[in-house]
Amino acid sequence: MPRPRPSTALDHLRVLDLTRVRAGPTCCRVLADFGADVIKIEAPPGVDPNEAMSGSRHGSDMQNLHRNKRSLALNLKTDEGRKVFLKLVETADIVVENYRPDVKDRLGIGYETLKAINPRIILASVSGFGQDGPYRTRAGFDQIAQGMGGLMGITGFPGQGPMRAGIAVADSAAGIYAATGILVALAEREKSGEGQWIQTSLLQAMIAMCDFQAASFTVDGKVPPQNGNDHPNSTPMGVLPASDGFINIGVGGEGQWKAFCKAIDREDLTAHPDYANANQRYANRPALMALIGDLTKTQPCAFWLDKFEAQGVPAGPIYAMDQVFDDPQVQHLGMAAPVHHPVRGEIRLIAQPLVMSRTSPAIETPTPESGEHTDEILREAGFPETEIARLRSASII
Structure with a gap:
């Protein structure tokens, strides 16, 4: 056989x-x-x-x-x-x-x-x-x-x-x-x-x-530092607190920044001089992430994930391994x-x-x-x- x-x-x-x-x-x-x-x-x-x-x-x-x-x-x-x-x-x-x-x-x-x-x-x-x-x-x-x-x-x-x-x-x-x-x-x-x-x-x-972190040195001569959970080049992109845990967000361009601000009901931030463009947001990242974190920690993860999905903002939960395999998309993927x-x-x-x-x-x-x-x-x-x-x-x- x-x-x-x-x-x-x-x-x-x-x-x-x-x-x-x-x-x-x-x-x-x-x-x-x-x-x-x-x-x-x-x-x-x-x-x-x-x-x-x-x-x-x-x-x-x-x-x-x-x-x-x-x-x-x-x-x-x-x-x-x-x-x-x-x-x-x-x-x-x-x-x-x-x-x-x-x-x-x-x-x-x-x-x-x-x-x-x-x-x-x-x-x-x-x-x-x-x-x-x-x-x-x-x-x-x-x-x-x-x-x-x-x-x-x-x-x-x-x-x-x-x-x-x-x-x-x-x-x-x-x-x-x-x-x-x-x-x-x-x-x-x-x-x-x-x-x-x-x-x-x-x-x-x-x-x-x-990859791109290594190329930052070989091409531009820059030694990339540690950034914790923050993305080395873009912000806001990283981990945000919620009332019952943490979530990941990824805001990669001006369109997503505007959508993000709408999702957190702070559309005024798009005109704020410290956050009006990607370079300003990066330069003022600690203050921006602290401001956003004070907002997101008032509601649970599911609340924010629904809000971000409705606006097309990349976001996701942060799972322990048992939660990974309970996720319906992971189960669908087999x-x-x-x-x-x-x-x-x-x-x-x-x-x-x-x-x-x-x-x-x-x-x-x-x-x-x-x-x-x-x-x-x-x-x-x-x-x-x-x-x-x-x-x-x-x-x-």
Whole structure:
């Protein structure tokens, strides 16, 4: 019986997934959710001293990162394990790894080795700081990249020190950039018939995600400061108090400013000399935000959100995570996708934020148990039952 595939978009591709923690698994999750046969290659129990780094196998993070994959338990630190892996490379399309740059060379599975076996292979390498350069062998973690990439320097309130983002921005971004590179390489391979080596890092991804804040320095020589919840360039745009919580507002132009003033019944502010244009509003932001906040804190969030919507002013609630998934628009978008887990029962995982007219992604299977598909995968690769049994008795698989 053929295994279920979540989408037909990439169901012609086989991916060898050597990744762990977050950045690499994020990349492979994109491919798996679009139907690629992603084989998660992991060390047999007891081989990897850091095997618990990603948390419990049945925990929410592991389930969310490794769904739609198959699992092969393989000891790559042995010569025979390496030979098994290289045999799989012969018919694979993509290899994804997020070791430190020197590890794959030490294991004998660097790009030149893979290319010699399969010239069409695409290798995607995700590291902390890049495949070369003075920091190439440093271990990389998301928070370190947030600090070095500039995000922590612009996040938080002025004078209160640097602040990390509450999510793994660098990890997730690096994984998505790696997936983008793979898809570009696949498209180019249609013309050339050749694979290539794709490289990205947490540091590169973090700087790229800083985008206009980073360009403020590279183009204009300005070092962007911390602005708390205020937008660095526009006002009023940020967080306002209500009588029962807080809301976000976004006023991006003169038309929206006039609509905003109408919504708060202060149309006189449009003619006030301190707030008559965008530059004046920005220059007098503290006073303006204090004035507006004194008004909005007199009524509940729902009152103001209705008023702003009626005037076409961008505004929204500020949710805790349970409220996020109770929101009717989030439910309509299907961002919590159900899947059955043999141990945990019915669970919901975070869907890909994409809708395709014909080949949308989906979640069909939960994260596999370690080595759950080892025999199946090796049979497909042409290993006879006797050889599979011998590899298992020798603790190679």
